[in-house]
Amino acid sequence: MIQKVNLAEAFATFSDHWSPKIAGDINDAQIKLAKFAGKFDWHHHEDEDELFLVVLGTMRMGLRTGDIDVEAGEFIIIPRGVEHRPEGIGGECHVLLLEPKTILNTGNVVTEKTVEQPDRL
Template sequence: MRKVNLKESFNLFSDFWSPKIVGEINDSYVKLAKFSGKFNWHHHEHEDELFLVINGRLRMGLRTGDIDLEPGEFIIVPKGTEHCPEALTDECSVVLLEPKSTLNTGNIINERTVHDLEKL
């Protein structure tokens, strides 16, 4: 077992939209990611995702209406739900809880797709 200091862990990287693994719980990863600007619309056929905002502000674009999140707030995006995360500040730091099978770009493969996640 080990403890994870979020502030120290977020300071270990500066790239955006590239989740890093900081822990495992059952069949899921705990990931850290920094967001800047807008991501791509996508969905995950088989996985729910939890987004917990640590710093900055996040807009979760949804076809049914956007939801804005402040630090200390989280949203769970159910599997099959099309969504588009967007940082509303220059940088937004987020903790993700996702099944290990989750690909960051879901059903879309492009230059932002990360196949091999770095472990911190």
């Protein structure tokens, strides 16, 4: 079934932070929505690239080479193998993720923020 997704309405359906929700599937990838607040964990993904599109707020992408602030309407792609730490700054940040279905949100580490089976919206 083909349906459209209203991002504001989809983000309004959940309030937890660092727990991505599956909003759609495209080929071998998924579109996920997540709310960020504060700092995530340093990690990397051996085999997967990730796209982070900021919908609301500001995300700081921590990188060992220097941080990059990403504002609403901007995105950043983190190549496989690059250690990173997303952070919602100045309050809550809403982020759309495009990533392979096989990805674990905490990559090479398992922490209290690890989500093995994301919920569907």
